[in-house]
Amino acid sequence: MSAPADNGVGTGVQAPKRARIAERTLRTDRWWLQPLLTVLGLSAFIVYATVRSFVRTAYWVPDYHYLTPFYSPCLSTSCVEGSSHFGHWFGDLPGFIPLGFVVLPFLLGFRLTCYYYRKAYYRSVWFSPPACAVAEPHAKYTGETRLPLIIQNVHRYFFYVALIVSLINTYDAITAFHGKTGGFGFGLGNIVLLGNVVLLWAYTLSCHSCRHVTGGRLKHFSKHPVRYWIWTKVSKLNTRHMALAWTTLGTLVLTDFYVMLVASGAISDLRFVN
Numbered sequence: 549m550s551a552p553a554d555n556g557v558g559t560g561v562q563a564p565k566r567a568r569i570a571e572r573t574l575r576t577d578r579w580w581l582q583p584l585l586t587v588l589g590l591s592a593f594i595v596y597a598t599v600r601s602f603v604r605t606a607y608w609v610p611d612y613h614y615l616t617p618f619y620s621p622c623l624s625t626s627c628v629e630g631s632s633h634f635g636h637w638f639g640d641l642p643g644f645i646p647l648g649f650v651v652l653p654f655l656l657g658f659r660l661t662c663y664y665y666r667k668a669y670y671r672s673v674w675f676s677p678p679a680c681a682v683a684e685p686h687a688k689y690t691g692e693t694r695l696p697l698i699i700q701n702v703h704r705y706f707f708y709v710a711l712i713v714s715l716i717n718t719y720d721a722i723t724a725f726h727g728k729t730g731g732f733g734f735g736l737g738n739i740v741l742l743g744n745v746v747l748l749w750a751y752t753l754s755c756h757s758c759r760h761v762t763g764g765r766l767k768h769f770s771k772h773p774v775r776y777w778i779w780t781k782v783s784k785l786n787t788r789h790m791a792l793a794w795t796t797l798g799t800l801v802l803t804d805f806y807v808m809l810v811a812s813g814a815i816s817d818l819r820f821v822n
């Protein structure tokens with residue numbers, strides 16, 4: 549190994565007193581595969597969600613009251629009749645504004661600042677670093693200490709909004725137990741909507757901020773048995789946070805896709821009751 553060159557520039561592998569190695573990595577395995585899959589998965593979701601949020605078609609099934617989560621809550625007079633569960637707060641919206649615009653920025657912010665997604669896109673998009681023992685291309689590392697990445701610290705506030713959004717999605721899922729001729733109804737769409745909501749709650753409650761809210765800043769767990777009990781449950785869920793982050797991306801797409809197929813008449817909802 550060559551002697552460290554203390555030239556006083558850069559951070560990370562460029563830092564003074566780090567060994568100078570010409571190769572970017574000495575790893576011989578397929579270390580690039582995981583970052584590649586991550587960027588493909590995230591890109592696919594972003595493209596799908598963006599297109600669906602703007603098309604303004606097939607997002608509401610009037611017969612069964614199925615509403616896709618990408619358009620919930622629908623608060624403008626541009627929303628099709630029946631889809632505005634919480635009334636019309638706004639008039640008609642121009643086509644370049646998604647109908648679910650009230651919560652979309654918060655949902656995006658919640659995901660973008662999520663601790664797991666940060667790890668994923670820091671590695672796969674910014675190569676900072678792309679993998680263990682693979683040098684990053686950047687000469688300097690400033691972390692989350694200044695703009696724009698210092699914004700990551702507002703994650704806990706996005707978490708609070710995400711709780712409200714989860715409540716709204718829950719209301720939508722309950723409202724969807726609606727029969728074609730009124731009253732109670734139950735179909736495959738209800739299972740899809742309900743499954744999505746349950747997993748969204750699991751993802752939201754497994755958030756690191758939730759863990760801190762429930763059990764953080766306590767000096768003695770023994771004096772706060774209820775918070776300690778909640779914290780242990782949230783902590784268990786937290787160990788599945790990465791899996792839930794990916795699963796909920798999938799269930800969001802699946803739910804929207806199913807509603808789109810039924811709303812557009814491409815398929816009929818499989819009905820068990822009414």
Ligand code: FES
Pocket residue numbers: 658661662663664665703707751752754755756757789
């Ligand atoms: Fe992932 Fe909060 S850490 S949602």
